Amino acid sequence: MKKKQNTLMKNFLSDIKFSRRTFIKASATAGAAVALGVELKPELKALASASGVASNVKGEWRPATCQGCTSWCSKQVYVVDGRAVKVRGNPNSKVNQGAGCPRSHMSLQQVYDPDRIKTPMKRTNPRKGRQEDPKFVPITWDEALNTIADKIMELRKNNETHKYMLMRGRYSYMRDILYSRMTKIIGSPNSISHSALCAEAEKFGPYYTEAYWGYRQYDVENTRYLLLWGADPLAANRQVSYYSKVWGDVIDRATIAVVEPRLSATAAKADEWLPIKPGQDSALAVAISHVLLATGLWYKPFVGDFIDGINRFIPSQYVDEDTFQEKYTHGIVKYWNLELRDKTPEWAAEITGLPVNQIKRVAVRYGKSAPHAISWLGGGPCMQVRGGYTSMAIHALNGIVGAVDNIGGTLKSNKEYTVNFPGEKPFMDDIAKTGKKHEKLDQRGRLQFPCIKKGKPGSGVITNNTADGIINGDPYDIKVAIGYMNNFAFSAPQPERWERALSKIPFLVHITTNASEFSWFSDIVLPDTHHMFEKWGYVKSIGNGYRHVTLMQPIIEPVWDYKTDETEIPWLIAEKLAERGFDNLLRHFKEYKDPETGKEPTNEKEFALYALKYATQNLWDPTKYQGGDKFNGWEDFLKVGVWNSKPYSYQKRWGKMKTKTGMFEFYSDTLKAALEKHAGNHNVTVDEVMKATNYLARGERAFIPHYEEPFIMGDEKEYPFIHVDHKSRLNREGRSANCSWYYDFKDVDPGDEVWDDVAKINPVDAQKLGIKNGDRVKLTSPTGNLVCTAKLWEGVRPGTVAKCYGQGHWAYGRLAAKKFGKIPRGGSSNDIIPAQYEALSGSSAYYGVTRIKVEKV
C-alpha cells in the first residue's frame, strides 16, 4: 500500500513520467475494460419518488457541545425539521473560535446509530459471562425503575448501603447529581470515576511543581519552541480544534520537536522527531535540564542566578546551595545536586536511543527560546508505571526556562463562576452516614496505592483496581451497581478482569447509548441521551488563553424514549425511592429551584433544566454578573450557547503558587509533605512507600523530578518488542467504532489503513520475522493477546510495535463487532496491556508498560 501511495504522489507531481500521450492511451484501455463490465441502469426516478424530505425546508444552526474527545468544543448543529444534519464549531467560543475537527462530524452517525438501544431492557439469562448471551428483552421505564429502587431499598433495609456503587464514564458537570449526591444520600462511599484511566499522572507533575491539578493550556501563538512529549495535539487530546486552527502560523514562529516512538500526526509536521525508546522520557528530560543549567540557559528572571553571576553548574560537580539566589523557584541547586549533575546528553543518548547531537541541539535551542519555550506534557510519558517523576521532570523544564504562567508558555485555567449544587449533608440519614464511612472499593489510600491527588493521600481514584476489589470482595462485595457512559470492560487495561468482576455483581445497571461490552454483564440497561443533541448540561474547557463554559441542550426531536444519565434518571429513581418510604433524595432534588421563578421541580424534565440554570446562574443572570461574557438572561445564554472568561493574565502566580513554598518547586516540599503524610498513615517511611509503589528512588530523590528505569512487563527474550499504544484522530473516545466514516477514513492516522486495524511494524523487524504487509498477526503480551493486520511502516521505532486504540469491540453494534457479542472487529489494545499503575496518582499505565511478541497467524 505504501509503495502504491508513493508512486501515486510521484505521478501526480512529476512532469516526466506521465505525458499526455501515455495518459490518453491508459484511459482508452481502461475505458474498454469497463465497457465489458456489468450494465447498470440509472435509478433516478425511483430515488426521486422515494423522497421524504422537501428540499425547501429551512434549517437552523443551534448551539451544542461536543464531547467526542475532552477538547469539549462549543458547537453548532444544523437542525432541519427536528433532525440533526450538520455540525460546525461555534464561532462564539473564544477557545475553539468556530474551528471544528474531523471526528465532530461523526456525532451524526452516533446520534442516529440504529444500534442505539431505544428502550430499557433486562437480561433474561441469569448466567453472566462473556460467553453467555444476556438475552435482553425490552421492558418499560416503570419496570426498570421499580426494580432498581427495590434493590436500593433492600440495601437500606439491611444497613449495607456501602454495597452500592456508581461508576462514571464520560460526564458533564451535571455529574455530581448522580455521581456524588445520590451515592452519598443512599449511603455509599463508592462513587468511582474513570479519571485514572484518563490522565491523572499527567496532572501529577504540574501539581507537585506548581500546585496546579489540571490540564494546561499552551500559549502556542506566542511561543518560539514547542517540545512535545507524547502529545499529539493535531489528532488527540486536547483542544484539537484550536491547535489545528493556529498550527500553520505556529510553525512559522516556533521550532517544533516531538518526542514519541511513533511518527504521530503532529510529528509529521514537526522540525524534529525524537523517536525515543518507550519509557525513557525522563532520561531525556533530565538530560535537557542538565544542558540548560550547564550552559547557563536557565531563565534568570524566573529562576534567579548565582550571587556572583558565575555558573557553577559544572557537569558532575556538586554546587553549594548558598551561592545561588532563587527568585520564583525552589530547589534548583538541590535538583542539580541530587539528580542533574551527572545526567549528560551522552548518558541519555545510550538510554533513550537518540543521537547525542540531537539531544544537545534540542536542549540548546529550547533554552535559547526561553521564556517562550513550552515543554508540553502528554499522557504518553507519564501514564506509565514509573511515570509520576517523568511527569515532574518534563513539566519542570517549563520552570527552568521560565515558561510557567508566562507569555508563550504553559498556562493554567482561567476563572469561571459556575456554582456547586446544593449540599447533600442535611439529607444523609444515619444509615447513609454509617455506610459512607466504609473504605472505597478501589482500595485507594492503601500503602501500595497512595493516589495522592492534590496533596491528599487516598483522595484520587484508582479506577482499574476496582475490578480486583470486586473480584476479591476486598474490602467487601458489591451488591448493586450503576454505571453510566463507561465501558470498563473495553476501555480499561486487561479488561478480562472486568468481565469477571461485573459477572460477580448480583445487580448491575448500565446507562448507555449502545449495548456495549459493559452492558453485556448488566441486568438492566437504560437508554441514555446523546450528550451533543439530547441532554441539558454544561462543560468547561480551556485554550487560546480563555476558558469557556459551553451548554448542552436538547436541540433535536428525540427519536426514541431516551432519558438523561446525570439528571432525569436519578430524579426518576428518587421518585421511586420516595414511593417506598425513602424520600431524602427527592427532597434534596427539590432544592434545585428554578432561579428565575423560584419554583421547585415537579418532574425529571424540569429538574434537568433547573439544575443547569442553578449551576450556571452567575454566567447568565445580569444581576449576578462576576466577569467574562455578559448575557441579558437565560434565553440569551441559551441562544449563544457558550460563555467566555476574561483573557489570561500572565505571571500573576509568580511567587504566589499554592505549593508549600509558594514557589515553583524543583525540590517539591509539596510532594514531600504528601508522601510523609501517606507514610505516616501506614506507620512506614517514605522509602517504604517508594518500594511499595514500585519506584526505585530512595531518600531525598523521592521529592525531586528524576530518572527512573521504566518498569516494562515481559521477558525480552520471549517478548522482543515494546508495545506502543496511541489514539486516533477519529476516535470519539472509544465510541466511533459503529460509525462507517471511522473505517472509511481510518487512513488519516499516519500509517493506518481504511477498513482495517493494523499493527505498525518497522520493516527491519518485519523482515526478520518474515512478516509482510497485510499478514494476519497475533500480538501477545504476558497478560493477553489480540489479532490484527500487519503494516510495515518506517514511522515506528525498530523494536517497538505501534497499534491504535479504538477497534476490537466485540459488542457495541453491528459494525463495531464483526459478530455482535461474539467476534471482535480488529483487536483492542487493552487486551494486551496489563493492569499496572502509576500508584502515586492512581493512573492506569498504558504506555511503555509491556513487551509483546508478534506471530503470523
Add this chain to the structure above:
Amino acid sequence: MPRYAMIIDLQRCVGCSACSIACRNENNVTDGIYWSNKITQTSGTFPNVRYHYMPTLCNHCQNAPCVRGCPTQAMHKLDNGITMHDPKKCIGCKYCEFNCPYGVIYFNWDTPHKTWRNSRPLIKGATSSPAEEVKKVRGKAIPYYNPEREATLPGIRPRGVVEKCTFCDHRTRKGNLPYCVEACPSDARIFGDINDPNSEVSKLLGKFRPFRLREQLGTEPHVFYIRDFNPANYQPSKGGI
C-alpha cells in the same frame, strides 16, 4: 461572471480529513466514494522519516478531459468554471472517470447507502433497524440527509451514474463557501474568484509560487497548492562525499 478557484495551503493543512468527512455529510455521499480525498506518503527510512498529506478533489479544470470525453454532455462546464455533472443525461459509460487524470470521479456500482436499507434490528425489540431509524427521523436514505444538496443535483446519486465534487455549486450560488472550506479547522482552503484581482485567491497566487497537479497535461486545474505540508527547518550543510 466569476471563475471559481481553490487554494490549498499545505502548511496550514493538518491532514485531519475534516474536509472529506464534512463533504460526505454535505453532499450525502455514500461510503467508498470520496469527492474530497487525499494522497498520503511516508518518505524516508527510520529515523529520518516524514509523513506527507495532500488533500485532493475535482480540479475543475479549464480544459476538462472528463467533459471532452463525455458522449452525452452529462459532464459539462458552468460559466463560473465549475465542472458539473447531470445524472439525468449520464449513461454510466464511465469515460469521464477514466479520462480524468486525477481519479476524482466515482461510479456508483451499487445502491447508495445500502446498509441503511437493512431492516434487521441488532437486539429484537430493544434497538431499531437502519431502515426504521431513517424512516422515524424523516430522513432520506440516511438519517442525517442534507436536503440542500437537492437544489442542483439529486440529493443522492443513484446506482449506475458517476459523481464527483461540484465545488458545492448549490452553496456558492447562494453566496456560501464550499462546505469543505467552511469545515476546514485550520483555514487551509481558500476559495474565490480568480478573475477578481482583489480576491483572496488572487492575492495568494501572487504571493506564493503555486503548483497544480499534473500541470503538464494542459488541463488547467483550478485547485492550486501553496507552501509545504512539512516546512521543517534543518541544519545547513553542503553534504559530503
